[in-house]
Amino acid sequence: MSNIYLSNYELNDALNIYFSNFDFKEKLEREEILTCESCGRVTSKAVYAKISYPFYNSSAMDGIAVKSEKTIGATEKNMIELYENEDYIVVDTGDPIPKGFDSVIMVEDIIKVKEGCVKIYKSVLPYENIRPIGEDIVQNTLILPSNHKIRAVDIGALLCGGVNSIKVYKKPKVGIIPTGTEIVEPALDLKVGDIIESNSRVFSALINEWGGEALRYDIVKDDYEKIKAAIIKAVDENDIVLINAGSSAGREDFTYSIINELGKVFIHGIAIKPGKPVILGKIKDKPVIGIPGYPVSAYIIMENIVKPLLEKYQGLLHDEGDIKEAVLSRRIVSSLKHLEFVRVKLGFVADKLIATPLNRGAGATMSLVNADGILKIPQNCEGLEAGSKVKVNLLKKTNEIKNTIVVIGSHDPIVDVVSDLLKKSDGGYSLSSSHVGSMGGILSLKKQECHIAPIHLLDMESGEYNIPYINKYLKGMDIALIKGVKRIQGFMVKKGNPYNIKDLRDVAELKLRYINRQKGSGTRLLLDYNLKKLGIDFSMISGYEREEFTHLGVAASIKEDDADCGMGVYSAAKLMDLDFIPVCSEEYDFAVPESYLEMPMIKKFIEVIKSEEFFKELDRLGGYDYLECGKIVKVRG
Ligand SMILES: Nc1nc2c(c(=O)[nH]1)N[C@H]1C(S)=C(S)[C@@H](COP(=O)(O)OP(=O)(O)OC[C@H]3O[C@@H](n4cnc5c(N)ncnc54)[C@H](O)[C@@H]3O)O[C@H]1N2
Ligand code: MOO
Numbered sequence: 001m002s003n004i005y006l007s008n009y010e011l012n013d014a015l016n017i018y019f020s021n022f023d024f025k026e027k028l029e030r031e032e033i034l035t036c037e038s039c040g041r042v043t044s045k046a047v048y049a050k051i052s053y054p055f056y057n058s059s060a061m062d063g064i065a066v067k068s069e070k071t072i073g074a075t076e077k078n079m080i081e082l083y084e085n086e087d088y089i090v091v092d093t094g095d096p097i098p099k100g101f102d103s104v105i106m107v108e109d110i111i112k113v114k115e116g117c118v119k120i121y122k123s124v125l126p127y128e129n130i131r132p133i134g135e136d137i138v139q140n141t142l143i144l145p146s147n148h149k150i151r152a153v154d155i156g157a158l159l160c161g162g163v164n165s166i167k168v169y170k171k172p173k174v175g176i177i178p179t180g181t182e183i184v185e186p187a188l189d190l191k192v193g194d195i196i197e198s199n200s201r202v203f204s205a206l207i208n209e210w211g212g213e214a215l216r217y218d219i220v221k222d223d224y225e226k227i228k229a230a231i232i233k234a235v236d237e238n239d240i241v242l243i244n245a246g247s248s249a250g251r252e253d254f255t256y257s258i259i260n261e262l263g264k265v266f267i268h269g270i271a272i273k274p275g276k277p278v279i280l281g282k283i284k285d286k287p288v289i290g291i292p293g294y295p296v297s298a299y300i301i302m303e304n305i306v307k308p309l310l311e312k313y314q315g316l317l318h319d320e321g322d323i324k325e326a327v328l329s330r331r332i333v334s335s336l337k338h339l340e341f342v343r344v345k346l347g348f349v350a351d352k353l354i355a356t357p358l359n360r361g362a363g364a365t366m367s368l369v370n371a372d373g374i375l376k377i378p379q380n381c382e383g384l385e386a387g388s389k390v391k392v393n394l395l396k397k398t399n400e401i402k403n404t405i406v407v408i409g410s411h412d413p414i415v416d417v418v419s420d421l422l423k424k425s426d427g428g429y430s431l432s433s434s435h436v437g438s439m440g441g442i443l444s445l446k447k448q449e450c451h452i453a454p455i456h457l458l459d460m461e462s463g464e465y466n467i468p469y470i471n472k473y474l475k476g477m478d479i480a481l482i483k484g485v486k487r488i489q490g491f492m493v494k495k496g497n498p499y500n501i502k503d504l505r506d507v508a509e510l511k512l513r514y515i516n517r518q519k520g521s522g523t524r525l526l527l528d529y530n531l532k533k534l535g536i537d538f539s540m541i542s543g544y545e546r547e548e549f550t551h552l553g554v555a556a557s558i559k560e561d562d563a564d565c566g567m568g569v570y571s572a573a574k575l576m577d578l579d580f581i582p583v584c585s586e587e588y589d590f591a592v593p594e595s596y597l598e599m600p601m602i603k604k605f606i607e608v609i610k611s612e613e614f615f616k617e618l619d620r621l622g623g624y625d626y627l628e629c630g631k632i633v634k635v636r637g
Helices: 011-019 152-160 199-209 224-237 255-262 295-313 365-370 398-402 413-424 437-446 467-473 504-509 522-534 551-559 570-575 594-598 600-609 612-621
Strands: 030-034 063-066 080-083 088-091 103-106 110-114 117-120 142-144 165-169 173-178 213-216 240-244 264-268 279-283 286-291 323-328 339-349 352-357 373-377 389-394 404-409 430-435 453-455 478-493 514-517 565-569 579-593 632-636
Touching: 011 264, 011 295, 142 152, 173 199, 173 224, 199 213, 199 240, 199 295, 224 240, 224 255, 224 286, 240 295, 255 264, 255 279, 255 286, 286 295, 295 365, 323 373, 339 365, 339 389, 339 398, 339 404, 339 430, 352 373, 352 389, 352 404, 398 404, 404 437, 404 600, 413 430, 413 570, 413 600, 413 612, 437 453, 437 467, 437 522, 437 579, 467 478, 467 632, 478 551, 478 570, 478 594, 478 600, 504 522, 514 522, 514 551, 522 565, 522 579, 551 565, 551 570, 565 570, 570 579, 570 612, 579 594, 579 600, 594 600
Parallel strands: 173 213, 173 240, 240 286, 323 352, 404 430, 404 453, 514 565
Antiparallel strands: 030 165, 063 088, 063 103, 080 117, 110 117, 264 279, 279 286, 323 389, 339 352, 339 373, 373 389, 453 579, 478 565, 478 579, 478 632
16 A cells, blocks of 8 residues: 555645656757757757858949949949949859959949940949858858757758757656556547546656657556556666656555655645646656546646656756736635635736636546646635736737637537637637626626627516626626527436436436536526426425526436436537427527627627627527527616
8 A cells, every 4th residue: 555645745846856866967868850850859068060151252233343443433423334244243242252352233233235245334342242251150150059949940041050969968768657557548439437538648748748749658557566667668768758647646656666666756746726636756856647537637737747757858948938917807715725826817808907716626638628827826725816917828829819709608509619710710719708697697798798798688677688787787888799509408318318307307306317507607597497397396306405607517417327307508409310309499698898899709699699690500400590690789777
């Protein structure tokens, strides 16, 4: 059994302790490679020019090479005649300047008199229009210093300076061993309990991006001797070894014991979340790291430990990346026990950079895909209030974030379609959507934290959709409603409707497993409205408290037999191949501050939802009426 009691070092302390066990200067290995293949590599030595560039005096223009003294006094009134070979020689840009000549007159500044004779009306100075020897690079001057990461433009200067091969640090070789009896290679014929092996492929891509050379080994089952043999082989074949999963305290988490048997573990457990149970060890003077299995934990360890390690092997200083100040849109509670890395979405709304936290689960790979930045909550902080100013490490370029429409509110599969069509459009805009329900969307419009809020809110008294809610909750704001679709809401049940559900009475009487939507979502309001109409108390519905955030999430739970019934849109049922019992048609619209209608990206949004291509997609999804789609209704909130 491995040691269950993990240590709790602060990240920086852990890095200092760990790295102090290696002499990285000694580990820097050098090699000579072709300059033309050196992009991304790091110079291990200063590089000086072997030749000057140009290495001869050359013409900077198309024209004639002349002797400048012969041009003195030339004016429009007093043109001077020059004769070929004796007074001038025709040259093109880049040609060497013939001996005895010292300047060039551009072809547009000469008047041809006859074959072999021209007139000039301007004098030239010595070396005018000539690129003298070494104008760009002088032999023996420095082109690149040591420890410089070679860029595309550097290659040009190196080659011009006669440097055809270059000394660089060797790429550190990194062996990656995925472990776990339940881990399988990516496939679709999966059985319950299988876990698709994805981490090692992410690691390989990151290592290659960071200048290393990744070598991925086959998956090793949770077997002490097998993992040990794999580690011994990988240590022999690489400079650094990463072992994935088996880092925590489970029955089959062997990594700690094996590293300790073959070498030494310095640290097991760091005060960060996710990524806590990382193991930092050494075998045969090589770093061997046990990386937690959860994909987000693994990524955080890669960024914060493996990247700095690779930098040490290449003589590079640590690159902190781009950090920007943002305003937090929602409150986050954190623990005093660790530094927490929270993935956030970013958007510029009303000139403020707004950060919205994403799913904080260590297994949420989509939180990494959707993240625009990472926010660090310090160890001694219990959390952050909504509205507080925070610093975020950017994962995207500022311009891309500026070209993102921030959509917060109710979810519908059509939002994904709009997102795809916007990205494909000539504006190349992005759409970032958070599903917090219609009321959450209204609130976020009020706080100026989104551009668009998709809503479907039925006013029980008037029977009217959306506008009464804008009037009530967005008082004093000029809001426009971009009309969206009429969509069919109903109950989703398994194919063939095995319990023969007709309405909510059956769900209550048969005590079927219901799956609800989150508070504040229009779909939940619709359920409550229907329960009230039928006189059923919510306590009669088992699973009423169980919340999902999207229609597709509800549909997936029913499909996987984790629930019997849930409310959602027809398209979600169809996408998941479920049966559907229609209840009503509702209006799903997009609320937007009127002033945003003039923004090019909002104009593009409207153009997209009025396009034939969009309607075609709606037909494919099914259950949508788009007669009014894109129409603008102005509402004074
Ligand atoms: N009793 C305790 N249980 C756990 C603790 C703890 O302290 N006490 N720590 C938790 C934390 S925090 C983390 S992080 C994980 C670390 O788990 P392991 O490194 O031991 O990894 P496994 O348990 O084998 O796998 C966890 C999880 O990771 C995913 N996984 C694993 N390998 C891959 C791969 N190659 N590609 C993609 N995904 C992978 C998979 O979802 C596994 O279920 O332990 C907690 N438990
Ligand atoms: O440390 Mo684990 O990585 O929190 O999820």
